[in-house]
Amino acid sequence: MVSDVFDHIASLLQLGGPVVTVIAGLSVVATALVLVKVFEFLSCGIGNDTRAQKAVHHWHAGQLAKAKASNAQPKSAAGRAVATALSLLELRKDKAEIEERIGVQAAGDLHHFSKGVRALEAIAQIAPLIGLFGTVLGMIEAFQALQSAGSNVDPSALAGGIWVALMTTAAGLGVAMPVSLAVTWLEGRLETERVCIETLTSSLLLQQLPELQAAPSSRGQNLSYAR
Template sequence: MLELLRPGGFIMIPLLICSILALAIIIERFYALRISRVAPAATTNELWRLIKKKELNSRRLKAIQESSPIGRIMAAGLSNAKHGRDIMKESIEHEASQVVHELERFLNPLGTIAVITPLLGLLGTVIGMIKVFSQIQLAGVGDPGVLAGGISEALITTAAGLTVAIPALIFHRFFIRRVDEMVVNMEQEAIKLVEVVHGDRDIIVDEGGEQ
């Protein structure tokens, strides 16, 4: 590892730190943004079943609230349903904003890593080229091998920066897209809940859940 870092100079240290942070964020977000964790079908199916059979009580509502992020949103709306449609919608929106904030956790740092690592790599290359030209001033251009070696070492930081930035950018876009899809699905379920509770929509439940 040290043999790979040494030619690139001190710029390789922040690049290494960025690569470790990016990998940790990617692994954590893959775990946190699973559909089965954020918006499991079992939660919504159970909620619709309880509403249909009028078996929803405070204990079961609390269990739904603690089961998943979508459960928190639905429970927030149901807890304020008696205060009218507008208050119910406001409570859902308030809870949903907190849920979305949690879903987007660490995505800004990941995007920042994708932006700054190519710049760090370029900075390392510029510093390396300055050193090369300093050698030319001192020793001239009599040994092309020395110059070629110096230039190749200078370009290592650019390659390292791009190696970190490209996966970071890809996964940043991927997670943003996944969060957007989850938010749309949760919004649809929340709208359906408001309509069902206030009698604007009927719900049909079979053994597989809500239809």
């Protein structure tokens, strides 16, 4: 069964020529990139920042210790931004300085997570064009054969040449469509992450609280921070 599948793939590659081989190579690269990015996004919680939201909720309740504990060792960009904001607020840093440091950190994190997405976009755009290029070359070859045959034209041979030429376009579209869907999902997650960074950090910086209670000290006292 498996050998039959590989034989069928090999025959398609042979019929399609180098153009289909290139498209097949792009499909392998795209599949690997999609799997890596999906695993990275899911494992880091990109676009799903429940922990960061809990930290902000505890902050609004005046519970600094719980806020930091609920977002300990964050992996997402929004989680890291919230953790940085909490640490700087605890140190009573100026609001402008906090915003600047969060902005620099968030830009770097989002750039890191967007790596590979641009490559997938390029594959989704170039695969149909490569397929169309192969179709044009195949049609040229088919009509050259038609011209050479003169009056002894074999319609079946012409039809066979045309469908082989069209196969490259089908292969290019077959790669581009699922890759485009994957890119849309990844970009949606990145956009959600960016919005979370803006809304959560703004919520931390804009809302004035009467008192923030840190973890009790050895003397049983609570620290209060007025912003």
